[in-house]
Amino acid sequence: MGLFSKEGTFKVLFFGFVMGVIFWGGFNTVLEMTNKEAFCISCHEMEDNVYQEYTDTIHYSNRTGVRATCPDCHVPKEWIHKIIRKIQASNELYHKLMGTIDTREKFESHRLELAKHEWARMESVNSRECRNCHDFESMDFDKQESRSSDRHEEAIDNGWSCIQCHKGIAHHLPEGYDPSDDSPSASEDEEKDE
């Protein structure tokens, strides 16, 4: 009855299978726990700053009672993209330990940089997380104000991404950011003028 006997092989395989299930299940459970709003705002940096601002917005409270929580916008839904984002988030743990933004003043001084990171991330994936709920296909342009529908049609034609126009919708805009500089077609207009 050695390790290489038939029964031994079966035992090893079975043990491996059971441990695999336990570890994989445990890993995913922990991963899901870190993907809840309660986890996000367990740090005062998040709860005191960005969370408070978000509670004033339509993504928190609205007529129909549908809410988008932190991970709905900030963590990708698909597994592989989620894992990549989670690994990048280990850098956030380092800065939590260093206390990089542990006061309101420190947070405000870093806000523009932090916002730019998130805007860049969203733009690089064509606002994938927005589009989990919002879809041009299901938008009724007749129900929008003419200004909105005009700009949305322009966005479809030019392939603009949601975040290019819709910055600062769930959190306050950072100091030093001028939205009128950042309209996606503003640069084209300037070229024409010059």
Added chain:
Amino acid sequence: MFKTIKSKTLFQKSLTIFLLAMTAVMFSSAAMSVQSLRGDRPLDSKSNKVSKHKVNTEEGGYDRNYKLQPPLIPHKIEKYRITLKGNGCLKCHSKKSHKKEKAPMVGKSHFIGRDGKETKTISKRRYFCNQCHAPQTKDSPLVENVYEGI
């Protein structure tokens, strides 16, 4: 002796009843006269519903009623924050973006500082838009108004 005591107790009895009745009347009348701004509604009951004021959106904007009237805002404004750090209205109404957004530009008078000199950005004393400009609701006026405009 016995008689006087009896009459005294009778008198005392009636006096106490009278006093009690008086205090009861006083307290009850005091309770009636004190009323909070909320009315005499019990605290645990719901207050009257506040009527909704839906903001009116007017394609093309409102006409002015007189020269130099600050133009009225023809759309909702609750999403646009005006703070020391940034002015949400300028996202569409600034010099740079108004053409693209098809929005009227901030008036030229808003680019003149206190010293009468032209400023590059919007003058600080004109920065808080809703000090003069206001959105309109669909309500009918509370008081009849015969003003026709100039």
